[in-house]
Amino acid sequence: MQRATILAVGASMLASPALAATGQSAAAQGHAQAVIVEPIVAVSLNDLDFGSLTASRTASGSVTVGSDGSTIYAGGAAPACAGGGTCAGIAPARFLVSGEAERSYTLSAPSTITATGTLISGGGSAPDLVIDALSVHLASHAGTTTNIGQLDTNGEDRISVGGRLTVPAGTAPAHYRATLTIMVTYS
Amino acid sequence: MFRVSCPAFLSHSIRAMAAALLGAGFASPASAAPPSVTVTADQTLRFGSFFTDTTGSRTVSATGSVTGSAIIPLTGAPPSPAQFTFTYDRGNNANTAYSLLISVLVPGTASQVSGGVTGTIARFDTDLPGVGALLPGQITQVTLIGCQRRICSRTFRVGGTLQIARTSGGADLAIPLPLIVTVLAEL
Numbered sequence: 173m174q175r176a177t178i179l180a181v182g183a184s185m186l187a188s189p190a191l192a193a194t195g196q197s198a199a200a201q202g203h204a205q206a207v208i209v210e211p212i213v214a215v216s217l218n219d220l221d222f223g224s225l226t227a228s229r230t231a232s233g234s235v236t237v238g239s240d241g242s243t244i245y246a247g248g249a250a251p252a253c254a255g256g257g258t259c260a261g262i263a264p265a266r267f268l269v270s271g272e273a274e275r276s277y278t279l280s281a282p283s284t285i286t287a288t289g290t291l292i293s294g295g296g297s298a299p300d301l302v303i304d305a306l307s308v309h310l311a312s313h314a315g316t317t318t319n320i321g322q323l324d325t326n327g328e329d330r331i332s333v334g335g336r337l338t339v340p341a342g343t344a345p346a347h348y349r350a351t352l353t354i355m356v357t358y359s
Numbered sequence: 360m361f362r363v364s365c366p367a368f369l370s371h372s373i374r375a376m377a378a379a380l381l382g383a384g385f386a387s388p389a390s391a392a393p394p395s396v397t398v399t400a401d402q403t404l405r406f407g408s409f410f411t412d413t414t415g416s417r418t419v420s421a422t423g424s425v426t427g428s429a430i431i432p433l434t435g436a437p438p439s440p441a442q443f444t445f446t447y448d449r450g451n452n453a454n455t456a457y458s459l460l461i462s463v464l465v466p467g468t469a470s471q472v473s474g475g476v477t478g479t480i481a482r483f484d485t486d487l488p489g490v491g492a493l494l495p496g497q498i499t500q501v502t503l504i505g506c507q508r509r510i511c512s513r514t515f516r517v518g519g520t521l522q523i524a525r526t527s528g529g530a531d532l533a534i535p536l537p538l539i540v541t542v543l544a545e546l
Contacts, residue, residue, distance in 0.1 A: 195541065195542070195543075196394055196395060196396040196447075196541065196542045197396065197539060197540065197541040197542075198396040198397050198398040198445075198539070198540055198541075199398060199537060199538065199539045199540075200398040200399055200400040200443055200537070200538050200540075201400060201535060201536075201537050202400035202403065202404065202441050202443065202517070202535075202536035202537070202538060203400070203403045203404070203441075203533055203534065203535060203536055204403065204404040204405075204406065204441065204469060204480055204519065204521065204532070204533075204534040204536050205403050205404070205405050205406065205531075205532065205533055205534075206405075206406035206407065206408075206409075206417070206478060206521055206523075206531075206532045206534075207407070207408040207409075207433075207435070207529070207530075207531050207532070208408075208409065208410065208411065208476050208478070208523055208525065208529050208530045208531075208532060209408060209409065209410040209433060209529045210410065210527075210528050210529040211410045211411070211412055211431075212410070272410075272529050357431075358410070358433050359434070
């Protein structure tokens, strides 16, 4: 009888470290981090406008509107404005880019687009014209040619796009329109 | 009231054994420290950089896989799960295998409002054995097997799903992520 009692006491003491472990708690303060960036958006302010021009019956020509607004006529193309000067309204395309302040972004633009025309006489379709040599100017990188822009402290930048419209000889009078799509993404 | 009598030599033998057992039982706690638990936050749960229009979410799992909904990820530091280390000191050097039944608790929903951006982590996951989701405010029990020495340590990772609601601007979110671990039993 005494032996049984004593063995039971011994067993309970050997088990005591396990019981002492229960209920022990510890806490750690971790963190989760994320950077949520304001979406970047490009809004068209005005179109790339080549103005009104005439085309030679025998020689092809072109008109180039620079991203700075300069205009150059070549070959059989000439301005169709009173006095032969530069026509009003000729301008590069302009876009306003807005997003997270001081973030850089990458601009993607096509190198060539196609203008579709509607004949002034009769209203039918005119042969397509090609607009190429698209040139891009970013206000954040004045004086340099790059497709990497930088938003200012207000989260804005401005883009100008020029191009060259080639006019084949004998092009019939028509109204032409093209769509210029640019894409801006954070770098 | 009763008395058990026994021969003198047997009585002495039992007393000696009792003394040895009692001595062993009391000697163990006296020579060892009480059990203790610590948890350390080793790495932050990083959701990386991304932007979303109005609402979106990004999930970084405990294994490091990354998925998103209605977001556009940006380059930068790669997303990664949080890492914690749990350490149990049983307080004695007994060389016996044991397991630990522990509970893991994320006390509440982790969220932060910064300007027009609200970030909420409503669901976590971990690579602790046998555990899928860790829901804020709900205790999850885990059995850690294979402990052998005085110190039993486990490093585990915690991932989560960050839900973003954005009305304006961006934000650098740093959301507290407390974790409480309790040892329920040494098995």
